[in-house]
Amino acid sequence: MELNGATVLLTGASGGIGAQIARALDSRGARVLLNGRRTEVLDELRASLGPHAHVLAADLADAEDAARLAERAGRVDVLVANAALPASGAIDEFGPDEIDRALDVNLRAPIQLTRALLPGMLERGRGHLVYVNSLSGKAASASSGLYSATKFGLRGFTAGLREDLHGSGVGVTTVYPGFVAEAGMFAESGVELPRYVATVTPTQVAHAVVRGIEDGRAELDVAPLGLRLGAAAASVAPVTVARLQRRLGSQRIGRDIARGQSDKR
Ligand SMILES: NC(=O)c1ccc[n+]([C@@H]2O[C@H](COP(=O)([O-])OP(=O)(O)OC[C@H]3O[C@@H](n4cnc5c(N)ncnc54)[C@H](OP(=O)(O)O)[C@@H]3O)[C@@H](O)[C@H]2O)c1
Numbered sequence: 091m092e093l094n095g096a097t098v099l100l101t102g103a104s105g106g107i108g109a110q111i112a113r114a115l116d117s118r119g120a121r122v123l124l125n126g127r128r129t130e131v132l133d134e135l136r137a138s139l140g141p142h143a144h145v146l147a148a149d150l151a152d153a154e155d156a157a158r159l160a161e162r163a164g165r166v167d168v169l170v171a172n173a174a175l176p177a178s179g180a181i182d183e184f185g186p187d188e189i190d191r192a193l194d195v196n197l198r199a200p201i202q203l204t205r206a207l208l209p210g211m212l213e214r215g216r217g218h219l220v221y222v223n224s225l226s227g228k229a230a231s232a233s234s235g236l237y238s239a240t241k242f243g244l245r246g247f248t249a250g251l252r253e254d255l256h257g258s259g260v261g262v263t264t265v266y267p268g269f270v271a272e273a274g275m276f277a278e279s280g281v282e283l284p285r286y287v288a289t290v291t292p293t294q295v296a297h298a299v300v301r302g303i304e305d306g307r308a309e310l311d312v313a314p315l316g317l318r319l320g321a322a323a324a325s326v327a328p329v330t331v332a333r334l335q336r337r338l339g340s341q342r343i344g345r346d347i348a349r350g351q352s353d354k355r
Pocket of ligand 1: 103105131149152172224267273
């Protein structure tokens, strides 16, 4: 789908990866509607983009606010559902509200936004839906059970949705990043990974989003080969892969990341 002149609703625009996605879409001539809660960050981002970008702040953990966001956005050609909470840590470390918030932001909001925006796209016979998932949507690891629950759920939703929309003119892309350096929820945790685990950049994720829309790609992994193979192997042999992950120190790394992300619940 052509991005030039298209209206794109981007959630999580105030985050590390979202800001880069906003820049990439803006540079292709799209009119980007920037969503997040922190208006000061969104305003600053908008000021750095072209004249067509707009801020549409809303709290996606609030069902009514999320529904209003879809209404306020008006005609949307492309949804990029990118907002998420890291939801890291052992489940008994979460309060009930924190669990609900993670499910709401990471899973319910993308589904509800899709429901709200899809009819217009189908009527026009043109549109694209992009979901920023994670390799944690393919393979779970220590301290990531809740996050993986939301991302596995999102993966199931988008795979089914893609089949429902086949031939409708509305495309569905799911992007699966591995660990992202430089900015975003992992980088902000301050955790250093062992040298054998390579990272990717927000720019690479943003390129994948653009490629998904322009080339109509269904699934795009943005991660080094080793992590991609590990995630694929986890679907066929989860217990063996978990044992290997444990030997490589995944439990300590998971705990460290969760500690570094405890302010994002
Ligand atoms: N960083 C990584 O290593 C990595 C790896 C794989 C996948 N991902 C995925 O990439 C996407 C972007 O992550 P990121 O690293 O950029 O995270 P981030 O920097 O923590 O940004 C998260 C974004 O979500 C928004 N958000 C959180 N709660 C919200 C709420 N209640 N209502 C509205 N917006 C809300 C935040 O906006 P406000 O704070 O302004 O509300 C922010 O824009 C996520 O889907 C994440 O799962 C990231």
